[in-house]
Amino acid sequence: MRIDQFLPTFVPDDAIANHVLCSRDTFRQEGYESKIWADEILAPLHNQARQYLEYSGGADVVMYHASTHSPMVDFLRARPEPLVIYYHNITPARFFTRWEPLAADSMEAARVELRQLVPITRLAMAPSRYSETELIELGYPRTTVSPLLVNFDEYEKRASRKLLARLRGNGVGNGARWLFVGRVAPNKCQHDVIGAFAAYRHIFDPNARLQLVGGVTSDLYYRSLRRLVAELGLEDSVELLGSIPFEQLLAVYHSSDVFVCLSEHEGFCVPILESMHFGIPIIAYGAAAVPETVGDAGLVLGDKDPLTVACAVDRILSDQSLRAELVRAGRLRAHDFALPNTSRALLKTLSCFLAKHQVKRG
Amino acid sequence: MEGAQRQALIEQVGVAARERAALASSYLARVRAATARLEATSRSSSDISDALLAVGDHANLDVDPPTASRWKAFTLVKLVVKRLTRWYFVYVGQQITSLGYAVIRFGTATVERAERLEEATQALQERVDALEARVEQLHHDVDDV
Numbered sequence: 453m454r455i456d457q458f459l460p461t462f463v464p465d466d467a468i469a470n471h472v473l474c475s476r477d478t479f480r481q482e483g484y485e486s487k488i489w490a491d492e493i494l495a496p497l498h499n500q501a502r503q504y505l506e507y508s509g510g511a512d513v514v515m516y517h518a519s520t521h522s523p524m525v526d527f528l529r530a531r532p533e534p535l536v537i538y539y540h541n542i543t544p545a546r547f548f549t550r551w552e553p554l555a556a557d558s559m560e561a562a563r564v565e566l567r568q569l570v571p572i573t574r575l576a577m578a579p580s581r582y583s584e585t586e587l588i589e590l591g592y593p594r595t596t597v598s599p600l601l602v603n604f605d606e607y608e609k610r611a612s613r614k615l616l617a618r619l620r621g622n623g624v625g626n627g628a629r630w631l632f633v634g635r636v637a638p639n640k641c642q643h644d645v646i647g648a649f650a651a652y653r654h655i656f657d658p659n660a661r662l663q664l665v666g667g668v669t670s671d672l673y674y675r676s677l678r679r680l681v682a683e684l685g686l687e688d689s690v691e692l693l694g695s696i697p698f699e700q701l702l703a704v705y706h707s708s709d710v711f712v713c714l715s716e717h718e719g720f721c722v723p724i725l726e727s728m729h730f731g732i733p734i735i736a737y738g739a740a741a742v743p744e745t746v747g748d749a750g751l752v753l754g755d756k757d758p759l760t761v762a763c764a765v766d767r768i769l770s771d772q773s774l775r776a777e778l779v780r781a782g783r784l785r786a787h788d789f790a791l792p793n794t795s796r797a798l799l800k801t802l803s804c805f806l807a808k809h810q811v812k813r814g
Numbered sequence: 815m816e817g818a819q820r821q822a823l824i825e826q827v828g829v830a831a832r833e834r835a836a837l838a839s840s841y842l843a844r845v846r847a848a849t850a851r852l853e854a855t856s857r858s859s860s861d862i863s864d865a866l867l868a869v870g871d872h873a874n875l876d877v878d879p880p881t882a883s884r885w886k887a888f889t890l891v892k893l894v895v896k897r898l899t900r901w902y903f904v905y906v907g908q909q910i911t912s913l914g915y916a917v918i919r920f921g922t923a924t925v926e927r928a929e930r931l932e933e934a935t936q937a938l939q940e941r942v943d944a945l946e947a948r949v950e951q952l953h954h955d956v957d958d959v
Contacts, residue, residue: 551871651845654841678876684848753824758845
């Protein structure tokens with residue numbers, strides 16, 4: 453029995469790539485054969501996947517990870533193997549129209565492709581009810597929620613000591629350390645995080661610091677964020693760290709006091725789980741899949757006015773028992789998403805699918 | 815945390831925000847205005863004001879590119895290239911930024927003129943409609959006589 457996975461881009465330290473790798477390992481441990489096929493494969497993952505145009509068939513099930521526009525969709529539509537898709541979500545184009553018109557067009561194209569896959573897809577999976585609803589609205593007849601696989605063992609690796617020392621040393625007068633992790637993209641609304649941070653610093657804590665981690669999806673939005681930081685006089689307290697090596701990401705998590713997510717669109721948001729794992733309390737704006745991911749382990753706000761967010765952060769950081777309760781709830785929530793639990797759920801979903809479609813394990 | 819407890823907490827946060835609102839109102843107004851300018855969504859792809867806003871966004875050239883990289887050697891190379899070429903890009907960048915602002919001024923003037931013409935056309939159309947109605951009424955009156 454062989455389950456092959458296809459994804460457009462295979463990038464290291466990326467949530468989708470990590471999910472695909474964990475899925476492959478899970479399938480193999482269960483006795484399935486499994487390979488990864490991608491269009492763009494970035495170092496050091498070259499030996500983990502192969503170019504999809506070299507694919508010659510042989511799988512009993514093909515799983516496509518949909519998240520972006522890709523010529524791979526036409527290729528898969530012509531394949532005879534039963535198709536399962538895992539929908540990681542596609543950011544609505546309207547978020548990019550102003551900033552990156554080409555990216556907006558690409559997202560529109562990705563949605564067209566997602567619709568084209570409806571008639572040939574046997575099962576459509578999504579990491580959240582929010583994304584599953586989109587699949588149902590598109591007309592997918594068989595859908596299910598199957599959690600994203602995150603290997604928390606990786607987070608036990610040693611953090612960058614140099615960065616950890618620098619970040620902890622920066623907390624002059626023990627100012628609060630805010631964090632948001634996510635690609636620099638308009639739907640992630642880093643500008644709102646900066647605005648809320650400015651209000652917090654002005655009203656509650658002049659020594660507070662903000663770290664924004666994540667590669668740049670929109671250059672223009674990134675430049676606008678830098679101008680915003682300068683305009684609000686926050687050059688010394690806000691760091692746009694970009695895409696950083698994993699050991700540095702660990703250092704940032706180890707040194708943060710609160711995770712603030714004001715995204716307007718997320719298909720799941722793995723950094724929320726990561727923060728829970730590291731015992732960082734979460735404050736988030738309740739949009740898209742975020743309330744689902746946070747569950748009861750964080751404070752989900754109905755509006756993201758800078759003052760409201762600033763007051764929420766102050767409340768959590770100044771009320772020790774509340775903070776402890778949120779940290780405890782976060783760790784429990786992260787445990788729900790521990791790899792043994794999520795991989796079991798994935799296997800259960802696929803076993804049911806295989807049994808229903810009478811694809812027998814050989 | 816129970817749902818009711820969480821709701822109470824969110825309400826307390828709202829009360830705290832209202833209490834603090836007056837303390838830093840001018841600064842908060844500045845922050846709100848600055849962040850609102852970066853709102854992600856556009857009203858419509860054919861909206862002329864949004865299109866002009868996009869020209870404004872693109873007119874601000876950044877000649878200070880990020881140098882962070884996953885590999886230290888690349889970071890170093892980027893830093894060296896940046897330092898060696900900065901004078902050149904600042905020189906060219908200033909001219910392109912000025913050109914961008916000139917385009918925005920031209921666009922703004924064009925939009926304002928088009929809006930004035932639209933208003934004038936609308937007023938003229940209303941007068942023509944009224945005159946047509948009056949002529950029709952006169953025709954009826956003549957027929958009745």
